Amino acid sequence: MQKHFLFVLLFSVFVVSAQPNTEVYLFDLLATGQTLELKNKRNISNNEGYDNQPSFYNDNIVLFASIRNKQTDIAKYNIRDNKVDWFSETAVGSEYSPTKIPNQKAISAIRLDTTGTQLLYKYDFKNGKPTVLIKDLIIGYHVWFDKNILVSSVLEDGGLSLVVSNLETKANKTFQKKTGRSLHKIPNSKLISYISKENDEWEIRSLNPITGETKKIINSIPMAEDMCWLINGTILMPKNNIIFKFNPKTDTQWSIFHTFLDKEIANISRITTNEIGTMLALVSDVSPEKIVQKQLDAYNNRDIHGFVDTYSNNIKVYNYPNELIYEGKEKLKKGYASFFEQTPDLHCEIKNRIVYGNKVIDEEFLIMNGKKMKAVAIYEVENGKIAKVTFIQ
CATH class of the missing domain: 2.120.10.30 (TolB, C-terminal domain)
Known part of the structure; x- marks a missing residue:
């Protein structure tokens, strides 16, 4: 999840297995x-x-x-x-x-x-x-x-x-x-x-x-x-x-x-x-909903390794409808590692969820650094990993 700020995302190395779950x-x-x-x-x-x-x-x-x-x-x-x-x-x-x-x-x-x-x-x-x-x-x-x-x-x-x-x-x-x-x-x-x-x-x-x-x-x-x-x-x-x-x-x-x-x-x-x-x-x-839920649990626990493991190596993150924010697991990991460290009260609650084929659409209520906000995230899962995320804010 982006949750939901733009970060300065730097390169880092993260090795994962190519085998799907x-x-x-x-x-x-x-x-x-x-x-x-x-x-x-x-x-x-x-x-x-x-x-x-x-x-x-x-x-x-x-x-x-x-x-x-x-x-x-x-x-x-x-x-x-x-x-x-x-x-x-x-x-x-x-x-x-x-x-x-x-x-x-x-x-x-x-x-x-x-x-x-x-x-x-x-x-x-x-x-x-x-x-x-x-x-x-x-x-x-x-x-x-x-x-x-x-x-x-x-x-x-x-x-x-x-x-x-x-x-x-x-x-x-x-x-x-x-x-x-x-x-x-x-x-x-x-x-x-x-x-x-x-x-x-x-x-x-x-x-x-x-x-x-x-x-x-x-x-x-x-x-x-x-x-x-x-x-x-x-x-x-x-x-x-x-x-x-x-x-x-x-x-x-x-x-x-x-x-x-x-x-x-x-x-x-x-x-x-x-x-x-x-x-x-x-x-x-493993079902797209289970993968997205695993990602949410890792996000709420600020578990960077568990969080990143749910994403594909070539993950693409967009602002709706098609504005590419960044691409690649290395950039995602670098940005969220810093975000998790700086946000001790981080929490996301799902208000509504729709599962349609390989897509999971979540209506989210977020708390971060004392602020509350709403957002919608559209996750697309391929080969057991989240391959695309589109945020509506």
């Missing part, structure tokens, strides 16, 4: 006649910071990447016991994208070491012992076709390429450049789905990893990155707070599967289902 939610998928419904929502990560990339190890365990002690480890949620345990604690690096390996009591995960080395590892599910699976590829995302055939989105040439690897023969073959991160087995088939970004309109395509044959299924929801398959062959694809659906066998276009009207589910990124299609897990940015 996200949570993993689990739902039951219930069939009512021909209709599928999402029921019994629960936050299974409930952890400050980055929680992402869920996958089902089986029908009782959900794996996901979760941050703790400034690194990302693999967590496992036991559905029956409603309990989270830690699967890994790797001092030399962080793990991402935990995935069950077919027909093995093991998982694969991408490990990014503190040295910058990024490799795909196999982890024994009982003791967590790691073994490098592929040494010569920088794998970003992956899915198993079978226990020996791996399909990956590989980091190369400044983007992602679709690569099929045979772990027995050690052969790697690139099938396409400019692909996305969402890779899935297509139910009741010997095909893998991926997102092609070769054209302006992204396409969901199928790949036969053995023959190399590819086919277009449908254009993706514009600029949507993630999807999953239901057991009946329906694709689910989220964007913002809406999940769309499309079944290649019966549909000609996308339709809405579910719209989240609660404030917790704001911007859905990852989505996945269990093998038998009775549960769905998704990842959402």
Whole structure:
């Protein structure tokens, strides 16, 4: 918040994590006649910071990447016991994208070491012992076709390429450049789905990893990155707070599967289902209202680090309608650090709040240095951080 004076704002250095503040939610998928419904929502990560990339190890365990002690480890949620345990604690690096390996009591995960080395590892599910699976590829995302055939989105040439690897023969073959991160087995088939970004309109395509044959299924929801398959062959694809659906066998276009009207589910990124299609897990940015409230609490406590942490690195602050006051987290931190020190009676009370999509509009009543004033602040949240603030005074 500006609250609400113009400051002489000087440069300072402030380092923050690039990972957004996200949570993993689990739902039951219930069939009512021909209709599928999402029921019994629960936050299974409930952890400050980055929680992402869920996958089902089986029908009782959900794996996901979760941050703790400034690194990302693999967590496992036991559905029956409603309990989270830690699967890994790797001092030399962080793990991402935990995935069950077919027909093995093991998982694969991408490990990014503190040295910058990024490799795909196999982890024994009982003791967590790691073994490098592929040494010569920088794998970003992956899915198993079978226990020996791996399909990956590989980091190369400044983007992602679709690569099929045979772990027995050690052969790697690139099938396409400019692909996305969402890779899935297509139910009741010997095909893998991926997102092609070769054209302006992204396409969901199928790949036969053995023959190399590819086919277009449908254009993706514009600029949507993630999807999953239901057991009946329906694709689910989220964007913002809406999940769309499309079944290649019966549909000609996308339709809405579910719209989240609660404030917790704001911007859905990852989505996945269990093998038998009775549960769905998704990842959402922490709601814009929660981020703005966290910022308000830090402001009232004059906590400069907590306050600044809610803003993006490129935060832009305006006077209504479009007068740019300043830009950048460094300037924001420098100005507010001084302001907090000089204003011991600082307090802001919200009289009214409207949440609309990624925007939070607050009517504020302020006390500072014995003075009282009113103002309106419009916050715009992107990727879990406040990216723009417009003040009406």
